[in-house]
Amino acid sequence: MKIIATSDWHLGNMFHGNDRLPEHRHFLDWLLHQLSEHKPDALLVAGDIFDNGNPSAAAQTEYYRFLADATQTCPGMRIIITAGNHDSASRLEAPRPMLSRHNVEIRGNVRRVWVQEDSGSGSLQIALDDLIIPVGDFLTVLAVPYLRSDVLRNADYSEGVNEFMRRLTDRAAGLYPGRRIVMMAHMYASGAEIAGKDASEKIIIGGLEQVNMQGWTSHPDYLTCGHIHKRQHIWNTEWARYTGSVFPMSFAEKDYIHGVDLITIDREGPVSVELLEYHPQHRLRLLPENDEMMSASKLKKLIAKELPDRNEEGLLDENFDYVMLKVRMDKVSNDTIKEIEACVNEKNAVLCKIQKIMPGIDMTTLDGGGKMTCIDDIVNRDPLETLTETFRLQADKEMNERQKALLTQMIEAAASYEN
Numbered sequence: 390m391k392i393i394a395t396s397d398w399h400l401g402n403m404f405h406g407n408d409r410l411p412e413h414r415h416f417l418d419w420l421l422h423q424l425s426e427h428k429p430d431a432l433l434v435a436g437d438i439f440d441n442g443n444p445s446a447a448a449q450t451e452y453y454r455f456l457a458d459a460t461q462t463c464p465g466m467r468i469i470i471t472a473g474n475h476d477s478a479s480r481l482e483a484p485r486p487m488l489s490r491h492n493v494e495i496r497g498n499v500r501r502v503w504v505q506e507d508s509g510s511g512s513l514q515i516a517l518d519d520l521i522i523p524v525g526d527f528l529t530v531l532a533v534p535y536l537r538s539d540v541l542r543n544a545d546y547s548e549g550v551n552e553f554m555r556r557l558t559d560r561a562a563g564l565y566p567g568r569r570i571v572m573m574a575h576m577y578a579s580g581a582e583i584a585g586k587d588a589s590e591k592i593i594i595g596g597l598e599q600v601n602m603q604g605w606t607s608h609p610d611y612l613t614c615g616h617i618h619k620r621q622h623i624w625n626t627e628w629a630r631y632t633g634s635v636f637p638m639s640f641a642e643k644d645y646i647h648g649v650d651l652i653t654i655d656r657e658g659p660v661s662v663e664l665l666e667y668h669p670q671h672r673l674r675l676l677p678e679n680d681e682m683m684s685a686s687k688l689k690k691l692i693a694k695e696l697p698d699r700n701e702e703g704l705l706d707e708n709f710d711y712v713m714l715k716v717r718m719d720k721v722s723n724d725t726i727k728e729i730e731a732c733v734n735e736k737n738a739v740l741c742k743i744q745k746i747m748p749g750i751d752m753t754t755l756d757g758g759g760k761m762t763c764i765d766d767i768v769n770r771d772p773l774e775t776l777t778e779t780f781r782l783q784a785d786k787e788m789n790e791r792q793k794a795l796l797t798q799m800i801e802a803a804a805s806y807e808n
Contacts, residue, residue: 390525391427392571392652393665395420396435396615397634399475401448403440404638404711405741410447415670416635417455420649423665425462427651431524432459432466435615435632436473436535436575438481460491467524472497472534473575473615494522496532499540515540515553517560527656529565531557531572531609535616538598550576550600558609569654570609576600580624581617581631598797602626611652611660619645620664630662636669640713640741643673674710674738682717682746685725689732696736710738718745772800 398416402409424432439448459468470493472478478497485495500516522530536550543549554572561570579601602623612629619642620633632650637643648666676691677683683691696710712733726743733740776796780788788796 390528390654391429392431393429393649394433394613394632394652395649396632397437399437399440400452401440401444412670419667421458432468433573434470435573435613436471437475437615439476442477456493468493469530469532470495471532474535496534517557521561527568529561529568529570531561533574535575546598547600572609572612575615577616578602578623582619618642637673640673640675672710674712676714685716685721688716692732696738699737711741712738713742715744715746718747
C-alpha cells in the first residue's frame with residue numbers, strides 16, 4: 390500500500406504582510422499532481438492545516454476545493470486529517486459527518502464516552518476507537534490530533550502523551566490483529582531540531598511540552614508527525630519522521646527542504662519512505678547571506694547584482710523573491726533606507742524587512758542569549774528563556790516547574806490571541 394504524508398500547511402498565513410494564498414494554491418495543485426501520478430491508498434495530513442483557529446473564507450475555500458479535487462482525482466483514496474495546535478479542533482471537525490461520506494476522515498477532538506461498570510457506577514473515558522481508522526486490507530491508521538494538557542489530565546506532559554499513544558497502539562493491535570499500524574501525530578519530540586535563530590516555532594511549542602520517545606518497544610510500524618517545520622527523523626528512532634512544513638515560515642527556515650513523504654508499506658517487512666520534493670513558488674533571499682556588516686552603498690550594489698530585474702509588466706507574481714536585507718545601523722539614515730527600498734522595487738522581489746545590525750552589542754552574559762547583534766535577535770529569543778532569566782536575576786533563585794508551566798500557558802495564550 391502507498392501513503393502520502395504531509396503536515397503544517399498553515400493555510401491563511403501572512404508572510405511579513407504578504408498574503409500567501411497564491412503560494413498555497415501552487416502547493417495544493419502540485420500535491421494534486423502527485424496524487425494523480427502515484428495513486429496512493431491514503432493521504433495523511435498531520436495538523437496545522439490552517440495558520441490560526443479562525444481562518445479566512447478564502448483560506449477555507451482553498452482547503453475545500455482541494456478536498457473536492459482530491460476525492461475526484463483518487464476516488465478510492467482515504468484522506469485522514471488531524472488538528473494541530475494552530476487549528477480550531479471543533480471548527481475543523483464541524484463538517485466531519487458530511488466529509489466522512491466522501492472518504493475524508495477528520496479528527497480534531499479527542500472524544501470521551503460514558504462507560505458503565507459492573508458495580509453500577511461509571512466514568513467518562515477516552516474513546517480510543519474513534520481514532521482508529523482501518524485502511525484497505527491490512528493497514529490501520531491511528532489519527533492523533535494535537536494533545537492539549539486538559540485532554541491528558543497528567544501532571545507530566547511527556548508521560549501523558551506517551552501513555553496515550555501506547556494505549557492507542559495496543560488497542561488498535563487488539564481490535565485489528567495482524568494489521569500493520571501507521572500513526573499520525575502532532576507534537577514536539579525531544580531532540581527535534583528547530584530554527585534556532587527565530588522564535589516562530591519556540592513561541593508556539595513552548596519549553597515544557599516536549600515528548601520523550603525513548604524506550605517504546607511496541608511502537609507502530611511507522612509514525613508520521615507534524616509540528617516541527619524541518620524535515621527530519623524523530624530523534625533516536627528509525628520508524629518516526631517529521632514531514633516538515635510545505636514552505637518556509639520564516640527567513641530562519643529558508644534553507645529547509647520541503648515536500649511530502651511517499652510511504653510504501655507491505656503486509657510485512659520494512660517500511661519504505663521516499664521524499665517527493667516540492668520547490669516553493671517564491672525563494673527567500675537574505676542579503677548578505679554571510680555575517681558581513683555591510684554599509685548601505687555596498688548593500689545597494691549587492692541588490693543590483695543578486696536580484697533579478699523586473700520586466701516592463703512589473704512584478705512577476707509567479708516567481709518573485711522574498712527579500713530580507715541586513716545593514717549596519719550606524720551607517721544608515723531614513724533617507725538611505727528609502728534608497729535601499731527603491732533599489733529592491735526595481736527588482737522582481739518583495740522586500741519583507743531590513744534588519745539593522747548593531748555593532749558592539751554584547752548580550753552573552755544572559756543564559757541562552759548567545760551572540761546577539763541586532764534587535765531581531767532579542768525579539769526572536771524564546772520568551773520563556775527571557776522570563777526565567779529575568780526571574781533568576783530579580784529573585785536570586787531558579788523558577789520552579791509550576792511557574793514555568795504557568796508562563797508557558799500565558800505565552801501560548803498570547804500567541805493564539807495574536808493569530
